[in-house]
Amino acid sequence: MQNKPAYGIDSVDHALQLAAILQQEGALRVTDAAERLGVARSTAHRLLAMLVYRGFAEQNVDRHYLAGPILRLPAAAEPVAELRRLALPHLQALSAWTTETVNLVVVVEEMARFVATVEGTQVLRVGNREGRMLPAHLASGGRAVLATRSEEEVHALYSVRDSTVLDLDALLKDLRRVRRQGFAINDQGTEIGVTAIGQAVRGPSSEVKTAVSIAMPTARYRRDRLVEWVQRLAATVKRIEQGIESTTLP
Incomplete structure (x- = not known):
């Protein structure tokens, strides 16, 4: 029996309720969410917007809200906490040198999950992306990881997805270029006004998942x-790869 905490936070409770409803029951409209929670429509809209921002929900073309990638995808196979601890000093050093924001990304199926961010020091900078998820074929780190896989593997991954989301032939062509040059560039593919450069991190495992x-x-x-x-x-x-090699990370 789980009792409600004496000092519960209603907004958190409402957001978690919505996440559970989306995962267990499927599509939800803002008016449905407001009715289920007994809150104003504007409140339900703000709660759903935060769930979308953090990857727990997404909105389809009919403006219904669905379970987002965090609720749909399996947990990252990588030991993320240890990977993050190992990589963080190197991310901090890179950010200090560039004065730009640096991210550690783990790719799970077709999504790139941001597991660590070190923000740049300039006033105008890219913000913290930790906990966010972006389509791997758009994010620079995601594309760098996809480029380590064979075209057959990439085709198999995306052929079962909605074919209207991307041009698979164009993606394969782009991944060949990424493979040749050793890095990927995301020039405003995920956000207007943001450009990113990504490179894959190889470990002992034959399947590369990190960038x-x-x-x-x-x-x-x-x-x-x-x-x-x-x-x-x-x-x-290279420094992160050397750290992975000297630990028990798979």
């Missing part, structure tokens, strides 16, 4: 600095 990315306002992205950024990114990835 590091540098994210910056597009206004500060300069092609003449790309080689410099990629070199620093590659050095950071």
Whole structure:
């Protein structure tokens, strides 16, 4: 028997209720959510918006809310807490050098999960993405990971998805370029005004699931600095790989 805490937080309780309803019952309209919780429609809308922001919900073309990737996808197979602890000092060093935001990403099926973020020090900067999920084929780190897989594996992954979401032939062509150059660039593919550079992190396992990315306002992205950024990114990835090799991480 689980009793409600004496000092429960109603907004948290309502958000968790909505997440459970989405996972167990399926699509939900804002008016349905408001009725289920006994709150105003505006309150239900704000709660659902936060669930979307954190990946617990998403909205379809009919404006219904559905369970988001965090509720649909299996937990990351990587030991994320240990991976994050190992990588964090290297992410901090890269962020200090670039003054830009740096992320550690783990790819689960077709989604890129941000498991660590070190924000840049400049006033105009990309914010904390920790806990967020983005489509792997759009995120720089996600594409860097996908490029380590064979075209047959990528085709098998996306052929069962909604074919209207992406052009699979164009994705495969892009991944060939990423494979040749060793890094991926996301130029405003996920957010207007944000550009990111990502590189995969290889471990003892044959399947690569992790990447590091540098994210910056597009206004500060300069092609003449790309080689410099990629070199620093590659050095950071190498240090993380060496740390993984010296631990029990699979």
